[in-house]
Every structure is written in structure tokens, then in C-alpha cells.
Amino acid sequence: RKEVEQDPGPFNVPEGATVAFNCTYSNSASQSFFWYRQDCRKEPKLLMSVYSSGNEDGRFTAQLNRASQYISLLIRDSKLSDSATYLCVVNTLYSSASKIIFGSGTRLSIRP
Amino acid sequence: ETGVTQSPTHLIKTRGQQVTLRCSSQSGHNTVSWYQQALGQGPQFIFQYYREEENGRGNFPPRFSGLQFPNYSSELNVNALELDDSALYLCASSLGQESKNIQYFGAGTRLSVL
Numbered sequence: 001r002k003e004v005e006q007d008p009g010p011f012n013v014p015e016g017a018t019v020a021f022n023c024t025y026s027n028s029a030s031q032s033f034f035w036y037r038q039d040c041r042k043e044p045k046l047l048m049s050v051y052s053s054g055n056e057d058g059r060f061t062a063q064l065n066r067a068s069q070y071i072s073l074l075i076r077d078s079k080l081s082d083s084a085t086y087l088c089v090v091n092t093l094y095s096s097a098s099k100i101i102f103g104s105g106t107r108l109s110i111r112p
Numbered sequence: 113e114t115g116v117t118q119s120p121t122h123l124i125k126t127r128g129q130q131v132t133l134r135c136s137s138q139s140g141h142n143t144v145s146w147y148q149q150a151l152g153q154g155p156q157f158i159f160q161y162y163r164e165e166e167n168g169r170g171n172f173p174p175r176f177s178g179l180q181f182p183n184y185s186s187e188l189n190v191n192a193l194e195l196d197d198s199a200l201y202l203c204a205s206s207l208g209q210e211s212k213n214i215q216y217f218g219a220g221t222r223l224s225v226l
Contacts, residue, residue, distance in 0.1 A: 045114075098168035099157065
């Protein structure tokens with residue numbers, strides 16, 4: 001079993017739709033969680049950190065469920081510019097040594 | 113722009129050769145992480161350097177090694193290149209080693225091994 005798993009997609013949805021991604025992780029000691037966005041042939045860029053209480057940034061909402069060990073990302077009113085690969089990231093600190101695990105990414109394509 | 117720069121942008125090597133990739137971190141950032149990203153996959157964590165010491169390592173063999181310099185720039189060295197080492201190599205800088213710290217990525221070095 002992979003340490004961090006995502007549905008690879010692709011998700012192909014019309015503009016204006018709401019789309020949700022989930023990401024599961026296996027290490028219950030993981031401490032920090034993020035969603036990054038990666039455009040084709042570009043570097044990953046932070047979309048948002050994920051906090052235990054859940055957090056929202058405009059059309060984007062991220063949630064963390066520690067009991068079930070998953071994080072989610074909800075995109076409302078999707079735009080053409082949201083087309084990208086969305087990567088979930090799980091970061092664990094072991095006695096001051098870091099281990100940073102990326103999921104394999106979920107591809108999202110927004111159609112007009 | 114993240115302020116993280118990597119060089120070179122592209123590189124072609126042959127099997128068995130050695131390669132050095134370079135990364136300059138964002139100003140003020142003392143932590144650099146290196147990743148390998150194969151086509152269609154997420155970045156795979158190679159290792160992290162914090163204040164010139166290796167501070168965590170993923171599942172990569174010893175022929176992947178690194179350095180961090182006093183100015184916090186970093187190098188990734190790969191010896192005895194294999195065809196499967198062909199990938200995009202990304203570095204990311206952050207402030208401190210805490211797990212909650214956000215990483216800022218450079219544009220990457222695309223390595224092709226023939």
C-alpha cells in the first residue's frame with residue numbers, strides 16, 4: 001500500500017461545476033498536510049495548507065480527517081484555469097528528520 | 113516567482129556517468145529538499161538538508177548524495193547513472209525543518225539518461 005494515495009483521475013468536469021478530491025495517508029503520526037497544484041511541465045505550487053479545523057480560501061476548501069486518515073479538497077464554481085494536477089502532500093517529522101510524501105496527483109480538466 | 117533557482121534546466125547524460133545538479137534557495141531559507149519526478153508521477157522525496165546536515169531521506173540508494181553549503185544552496189549528486197534516473201529533479205526551499213513549513217519549488221532540472 002502506498003503511503004499517500006490519490007485517485008489519478010482524470011476528472012473532466014464542465015466549467016462552474018463543483019469537484020472534490022480525496023487523498024488517504026497511512027502514517028497516523030503524520031503532522032502536516034498540504035495541497036499543491038502542478039501545471040503541465042511546471043513546478044508544484046502551494047494551493048493551501050490543510051488544518052485540523054478545515055480551511056477555506058475563496059472557492060477552495062480543504063479538510064482533514066485524522067481518524068480516517070484522509071484529506072480532501074473541494075473546488076466550487078470551477079474555472080478553466082483550474083485545469084491542472086492536484087497533489088496532496090503529507091509531512092512527518094521523526095526525531096527532527098523529515099519525511100515528505102507526495103501523492104501521485106489527480107488530474108483535473110475543466111471544459112467550457 | 114519563488115526565488116528558488118535550479119541549474120541546469122536540461123541535461124543529457126549516458127548510463128554510468130555522474131551528474132551534479134544545483135539549487136539556490138529562497139533568500140532566508142535554510143532548508144532544501146530534493147525530489148525526483150518521473151513522468152505521470154508525483155515528486156518522490158530524495159532527501160532534505162537543514163543547516164548543512166542531511167535531515168531526512170527517502171527510499172533512494174546511496175549513489176544519490178547531496179551537500180548544502182553555508183549560504184544554504186545545495187547540490188544533488190547522482191553516481192553511476194541508470195536509465196531509470198531520467199526524470200525531472202526538483203528542489204524546494206523552506207524556512208526551518210518543521211513539518212508545517214511551506215516549501216517553494218524551483219522550476220526543476222530535466223535529466224535524460226541515454
